[in-house]
Amino acid sequence: MVVDGARTPFLRSQTGFDGLMAYELGAMAVSGLLARTGLDPAVVDRLIFGTVIADTSTSNLAREVGLVAGLRKETPANTVTAACISSNVAISNGAEAIAAGSVDVVVAGGAETLSDVPIRFRKPVRRRLIQSQKARGLGATLKLLRGLRLSDLLPEVPALAEFSTGLSMGQNGERLAKRLGIGREEQDAFALASHHRAAKAALDGLLASQIVPASVPPSFVPVASDNGVRGDTTLEKLSKLPAAFDRRFGTVTAGNSSFLTDGAAACLLADEESALRLGLTPLARIVAFSYVAMDPLEELLLGPVVSIPPVLDAAGLALSDIGVFEIHEAFAAPVLAVQKLLGDETYCRTRLARSGAVGSIPSAALNAWGGSLSIGHPFGATGARLVTTCARRLHHEKKRYGLVTACAAGALGHALVLERV
Numbered sequence: 001m002v003v004d005g006a007r008t009p010f011l012r013s014q015t016g017f018d019g020l021m022a023y024e025l026g027a028m029a030v031s032g033l034l035a036r037t038g039l040d041p042a043v044v045d046r047l048i049f050g051t052v053i054a055d056t057s058t059s060n061l062a063r064e065v066g067l068v069a070g071l072r073k074e075t076p077a078n079t080v081t082a083a084c085i086s087s088n089v090a091i092s093n094g095a096e097a098i099a100a101g102s103v104d105v106v107v108a109g110g111a112e113t114l115s116d117v118p119i120r121f122r123k124p125v126r127r128r129l130i131q132s133q134k135a136r137g138l139g140a141t142l143k144l145l146r147g148l149r150l151s152d153l154l155p156e157v158p159a160l161a162e163f164s165t166g167l168s169m170g171q172n173g174e175r176l177a178k179r180l181g182i183g184r185e186e187q188d189a190f191a192l193a194s195h196h197r198a199a200k201a202a203l204d205g206l207l208a209s210q211i212v213p214a215s216v217p218p219s220f221v222p223v224a225s226d227n228g229v230r231g232d233t234t235l236e237k238l239s240k241l242p243a244a245f246d247r248r249f250g251t252v253t254a255g256n257s258s259f260l261t262d263g264a265a266a267c268l269l270a271d272e273e274s275a276l277r278l279g280l281t282p283l284a285r286i287v288a289f290s291y292v293a294m295d296p297l298e299e300l301l302l303g304p305v306v307s308i309p310p311v312l313d314a315a316g317l318a319l320s321d322i323g324v325f326e327i328h329e330a331f332a333a334p335v336l337a338v339q340k341l342l343g344d345e346t347y348c349r350t351r352l353a354r355s356g357a358v359g360s361i362p363s364a365a366l367n368a369w370g371g372s373l374s375i376g377h378p379f380g381a382t383g384a385r386l387v388t389t390c391a392r393r394l395h396h397e398k399k400r401y402g403l404v405t406a407c408a409a410g411a412l413g414h415a416l417v418l419e420r421v
Helices: 022-037 061-069 086-099 123-132 137-143 169-180 184-203 235-239 272-277 303-315 332-342 345-350 382-396
Strands: 002-007 046-050 077-080 105-112 261-270 284-293 324-327 401-408 412-420
Touching (some): 002 022, 002 284, 022 061, 022 105, 022 261, 086 284, 105 382, 169 332, 184 235, 261 382, 284 303, 303 401, 303 412, 324 382, 382 401, 382 412
Parallel strands (some): 046 077, 046 105, 324 401
Antiparallel strands (some): 002 261, 284 412
16 A cells, blocks of 8 residues: 655755765655654665666665665665666565565655766776775876876766666657657647646645655755756747757757756555554555566667556556556656657567557656656656656546556656555
């Protein structure tokens, strides 16, 4: 059962959270979640957190989050990573542990700060620094400098490219858009809708219900809203932005791509009996989930397309049974591709081994409160935001079933079906 979820505001990197570490953001989300549900931290049996670009000083992010958030020192905590679906993995791992009967209550989520990513020295320098620990005397230390070039002193910044292909997600998004004929206007229109929907949801108080205000030193003035939402943007403004990954012929821009974001999100999970015993009212039941892996070059961003059919089969549902859709918006192009391919009978027969088209996703049911293009995308936290939003939308819209799905680096995909409780 998904009892509830909470998150920090999602802020553009290098803005309000630029002085914080990921564990501090994670602790805000977890402590805020426990405060909102009124749950005694002592009853949490396990904490599982996802992250992507880990800081070596807090390599087990979950443990540091738990200690700062006020969980018992005896509460086991572990960190998982699977690119943009890291917190999805944390949630499904928690659900599996509950189903197995090994725990009753789990907090699962993720955190990411892209304002302060770990930047390394290059390998020649790292190797010499390690060897210097064994050097005896100035002469031995100076010998280590032999063969070192000035270029070796340049910093090594974490790459946002696929290790296996060398292409960034944006470059792959360009390839996908061109291959499927998804044009610039279509992508910009989708991005515009994401911003306008998020702005309306914020205005209506729908996002505030899941956001824990963050007090950031030194001012400690509470930050209570996302700062990437552009409710005043227009198609005209979006159309003026240059292509980001293919300067001459590209259609993927900063406007129809998710932006680097800092933030954290967490979900409270429990079995039905424990929830009742603790006086909790769950939002939704986890019906089924699926994970898939595909070709990193040709299918990098198509995780939802491939993961949706098996999760529907496991849940015994058809796409038409789903009333709420939450699809991760890494870029506009792959979400449009999901809609297009699921309705393509030939593709569904040849690639997905289905008897016909999987079905269509109504635009009104998709990301009705905005998505990663507007709200932001802290890599390790997005999955928990999607699950929380889906569960809350089920109640707000009085729908029975919801579907959460996302693509991830490495050509991974995930889908999860929720049922309103």
